[in-house]
Amino acid sequence: DAGVIQSPRHEVTEMGQEVTLRCKPISGHNSLFWYRQTMMRGLELLIYFNNNVPIDDSGMPEDRFSAKMPNASFSTLKIQPSEPRDSAVYFCASRPQSRSGNTIYFGEGSWLTVV
Amino acid sequence: KNEVEQSPQNLTAQEGEFITINCSYSVGISALHWLQQHPGGGIVSLFMLSSGKKKHGRLIATINIQEKHSSLHITASHPRDSAVYICAVAQGAQKLVFGQGTRLTINP
Numbered sequence: 001d002a003g004v005i006q007s008p009r010h011e012v013t014e015m016g017q018e019v020t021l022r023c024k025p026i027s028g029h030n031s032l033f034w035y036r037q038t039m040m041r042g043l044e045l046l047i048y049f050n051n052n053v054p055i056d057d058s059g060m061p062e063d064r065f066s067a068k069m070p071n072a073s074f075s076t077l078k079i080q081p082s083e084p085r086d087s088a089v090y091f092c093a094s095r096p097q098s099r100s101g102n103t104i105y106f107g108e109g110s111w112l113t114v115v
Numbered sequence: 116k117n118e119v120e121q122s123p124q125n126l127t128a129q130e131g132e133f134i135t136i137n138c139s140y141s142v143g144i145s146a147l148h149w150l151q152q153h154p155g156g157g158i159v160s161l162f163m164l165s166s167g168k169k170k171h172g173r174l175i176a177t178i179n180i181q182e183k184h185s186s187l188h189i190t191a192s193h194p195r196d197s198a199v200y201i202c203a204v205a206q207g208a209q210k211l212v213f214g215q216g217t218r219l220t221i222n223p
Contacts, residue, residue: 042201045211055209111156
C-alpha cells in the first residue's frame with residue numbers, strides 16, 4: 001500500500017487566498033484525521049471523520065477552516081481566506097476501524113506558508 | 116499544565132548510549148502512542164500500548180497506568196535514531212492528545 005497520500009507537499013500562498021489540502025487515506029481505513037503542527041503548539045487535532053462522517057470538529061480554529069470527506073478515499077481541508085498565522089504543517093492520518101487499539105498512519109504532511 | 120508532559124525536551128548523547136525519554140499524563144486514557152518524526156517531517160508510529168511493555172528491535176516502551184507514566188528506551192543508540200519523539204495519549208476511541216516532543220540527537 002502507498003500509505004496516506006497528501007498533496008501538495010509544500011505550498012506558499014498570499015494572505016487572503018484560498019488553500020485546499022488533499023488527502024487519500026489508506027484503503028480500508030475508515031477513520032481519517034486532520035492534524036496541524038506548529039512550533040508553538042505542537043500537534044493538534046483539527047477534525048476527524050469516521051466512515052466519511054465528521055465526528056469531532058472542535059479543533060477547527062475558526063470558520064475559515066472547513067473539511068470534507070465526500071467518499072472513503074478522499075478528504076480535503078480548506079482555508080478561506082488564509083492568514084499568516086495559518087502557516088504550519090498539516091498532517092492527514094488514517095486508521096482502520098473505530099477502536100483505540102489500532103495503529104494510526106500519518107501522511108508526509110503539507111507544509112503551508114502564508115505570506 | 117499540559118495534559119501530556121514529556122522530558123527532557125532536548126537530549127544529546129553519544130552513539131551507543133542508552134536513551135530514556137519520559138512521558139507523564141494527567142487524563143484518563145485508553146492507550147498511549149509513541150511516535151517518531153524525522154527531519155523532513157514524516158511521522159511514524161513506533162508503539163501503541165495500554166499496559167506493560169513492548170519491544171521492537173532496539174526500542175522498548177513501558178507504561179505504568181497507575182502512575183500515569185510511560186518511558187521510551189533506545190538501546191545502543193545510533194545517529195539514525197536522531198529524531199523528535201512524541202508521546203500521544205488516546206482519549207476514547209479516536210482523540211489523541213500530544214506531548215510537545217523530545218528532540219534527540221545522537222552524535223557519532
